[in-house]
Amino acid sequence: MGLIREPDGVDFVIQSQPLTPTDVAEIQNWIRKQTKTSKTKAALPSKVTKPGKSKRENKTVRSRKVG
Amino acid sequence: MIDAIIDKLTESVEELRTGRRYVTLITRVMSPNEFKLASKWLFNWQSELPQREVYRLTIPAISDTPQGLISLERQVGFVFVHLVESHPQNVGKQKRFVGIAGNLIAYAAMISRDLGFAGVVAFDAKTELIRHYETTLGAQLIGRQRMALDPVAASHLIQRYFGEHHGTNS
Numbered sequence: 001m002g003l004i005r006e007p008d009g010v011d012f013v014i015q016s017q018p019l020t021p022t023d024v025a026e027i028q029n030w031i032r033k034q035t036k037t038s039k040t041k042a043a044l045p046s047k048v049t050k051p052g053k054s055k056r057e058n059k060t061v062r063s064r065k066v067g
Numbered sequence: 068m069i070d071a072i073i074d075k076l077t078e079s080v081e082e083l084r085t086g087r088r089y090v091t092l093i094t095r096v097m098s099p100n101e102f103k104l105a106s107k108w109l110f111n112w113q114s115e116l117p118q119r120e121v122y123r124l125t126i127p128a129i130s131d132t133p134q135g136l137i138s139l140e141r142q143v144g145f146v147f148v149h150l151v152e153s154h155p156q157n158v159g160k161q162k163r164f165v166g167i168a169g170n171l172i173a174y175a176a177m178i179s180r181d182l183g184f185a186g187v188v189a190f191d192a193k194t195e196l197i198r199h200y201e202t203t204l205g206a207q208l209i210g211r212q213r214m215a216l217d218p219v220a221a222s223h224l225i226q227r228y229f230g231e232h233h234g235t236n237s
Contacts (some may be wrong), residue, residue: 002081002124002164003080003081003088003169003221004167004168004169004170004203004204005081005165005166005169006081006165006168006169006199008173009160010193010195010199011153011158011159011162012151012153012167012168012169012194012196013109013151013152013153013158013168013193014148014149014150014151014152014168014190014191014192015110015145015150016150016190016191017189017191017215018134018149019140019142019147023141024143026144026165026207026209027142027144027145027147027189027213027215028111028144028145030209030215031144031145031187031215034187035217041188049078062193
């Protein structure tokens with residue numbers, strides 16, 4: 001089972017710098033490279049969707065003219 | 068009443084003094100009012116809400132005191148971890164429990180997987196922990212101090228902590 005111990009004398013703390021749009025793009029580019037080189041596809045959508053929302057939720061519904 | 072999404076139990080923290088391992092519980096913190104933290108926590112966790120998701124790890128057999136906290140943000144294609152911290156009693160030479168943070172990173176990977184991001188997680192690492200994350204989490208250094216779990220590393224981490232398929236309420 002799990003249990004990843006931190007090294008002796010080191011406390012496990014993460015404090016990330018705030019993400020900039022450039023940071024986000026760089027990480028997404030890295031993900032795309034991983035997808036190309038790996039058999040497992042990372043689910044980076046071809047079209048950008050809002051975080052936490054499905055493609056269906058982001059789909060634009062076109063109304064049909066009547067009459 | 069705490070409006071929390073309760074999720075997954077793992078057995079991956081160890082009490083240093085006794086060597087005993089404990090089942091843990093990870094729940095989402097929905098309101099700043101839920102924080103009743105000792106003053107010695109490093110970060111201002113109440114300020115993380117509501118713009119970020121905060122999850123706490125507790126050890127039900129001990130108490131409902133958070134033993135670790137994680138703050139994360141959903142991005143397109145990955146989950147970004149902003150803060151991870153262990154309870155003040157779990158830092159320093161006299162730390163009580165070990166394994167808290169690894170537990171929380173694995174949970175972030177599971178959230179990422181359940182969002183369809185194949186478990187990809189990114190975060191910034193302290194310099195002295197970069198090598199540790201590479202060897203224990205399988206994380207890759209992708210920037211000066213920025214690290215990320217690729218889908219393969221994330222899958223291994225999730226399997227290690229959570230075994231067969233489990234889901235979050237993401």
